[in-house]
Amino acid sequence: MSDQDRITKKQQAITLGTLAEELVAQWLIGQSWQIVQRRWYCRWGELDLVAHREMSCLAFVEVKARRCQNWDQGGLLAITPQKCNKLAQAAALFLADYPEFAALPCRFDVALVQYGAVCRSSSDAPIQSDGMPVPSVQLRQPVCVAGYQLLLYDYIEAAFEP
Structure with missing residues (x-):
């Protein structure tokens, strides 16, 4: 494989x-x-999404994008104990940087996104003019975005405890 490849x-x-997130x-x-942060970086790694609902719960969301029928159960096997520890450490730093969220109950969610063959267009796939999906994204309903077919295959609430 060449360097360009x-x-x-x-x-x-x-x-x-980025599209999956x-x-x-x-x-x-x-x-x-409400999305609080996207791709928040620290020394322990990255938090893909941080979101809250009515200031009653804070979710740290790990997004895994994989091809359909891949070997690691849609990315679920990539959530190892080491990955969980890094996410927990990153979340602790996030809460230190944003103390207004520190009192909220926190959980760690995992979103599994599948992508398939590149698609040219689809009459039933809602997209905005910038190529991003509109808020009507549904679980297990494919959308064509920026030439890719994406599917939010599963969303696992409280997928692990740190």
Whole structure:
């Protein structure tokens, strides 16, 4: 594999990750959640999404995007004990940086997004002019976004305890 091929694959992975996170964010908004942060970085890694609902619960959402019929159960096997520890440490730093959320009950959710073959267009897939899905994203309903078919396959609330 050439260096250019590696760069192209990495760019595609970043694009798909961003699209998957946006898809999940739009779904959460449709479920009456407010997105507090997207791709929040710290020394322990990244929190994909941080969201709250009516200031009653704070969710740290790990988004996994995988091809349909992949080997690791849609990304679920990537949530190892080490990954859980890193997410918990990142969440602790987030709460230190944003003390207004520190009193809220917290949970760690996992969103599994599948992507399939590149699609050109779809008359039933709602998208905004910027290529992002509209807030009417539904669980297990595919949408075509920026040339990809994405599907929020599963959303696991309180997927693990730190």
